[in-house]
Amino acid sequence: MRRDIFQAIADPTRRAIITIIALQAMTPNAIAENFNTSRQAVSKHLRILTECDIVKQEQQGREIYYTLDIEKMKEIDIWLDQFRQIWETRFNQLDDVLSKLKNEKNEK
Amino acid sequence: MRRDIFQAIADPTRRAIITIIALQAMTPNAIAENFNTSRQAVSKHLRILTECDIVKQEQQGREIYYTLDIEKMKEIDIWLDQFRQIWETRFNQLDDVLSKLKNEKNEK
DNA sequence: TATATGCGCAACTAATTGGTTTCACAAATT
């Protein structure tokens, strides 16, 4: 089974869970109450997120609090870098076009 | 079937295809030659990427050139914004700690 | 005109997914 950050964020329910536990630690029950899913379904997603190694858990009595390991999100950011380079290149090209137009105007 | 950008980048083969056609337009055959996959497998991935609406195609005779619609990648970037806010907050908190330490030093 | 090439697509397969129902167990509450 593929267990990486891209697999983790592929499912919309999982993305919602990620968004919630990014801000505060939460129990599976509390997460399930936040949107239309059963506790068990949330539990399964949390298991997958754990296997993807992007959540931390802390036991308090019989409750287990899950939080997102936010730093792990940077891996996606890093993958996006390759496009950012192109975005910037295009921007620079647009910049070139603009300065050319400016020069042509000045030369008149 | 879920057909969004997150589904598009969930598969590693698809991520490789995305990376290749981000830089230059390519035919399915040419893409397949670049890594260990059959032409048909690539074709199926291109179909999914098309359904996810992140590729453009241009027919030239019997060849079809596929390119990435790079702008669509920004959707991922936008989703990451929520974490970027937290990253920055943490950075600012670290900043606060540092300036406090500095002040304490000065007070001695 | 006959053959080779590039492609999409349908049919099939094994594996994976996302969900449910049911259970067991530990911790809290009565």
Next chain:
DNA sequence: AATTTGTGAAACCAATTAGTTGCGCATATA
């Protein structure tokens, strides 16, 4: 001590996935 609550996990299911093989069709080449 009995009951309720919070949880993980197993068994099951329908749907989806990622790949293969084989086909048909249009375009290029001989």
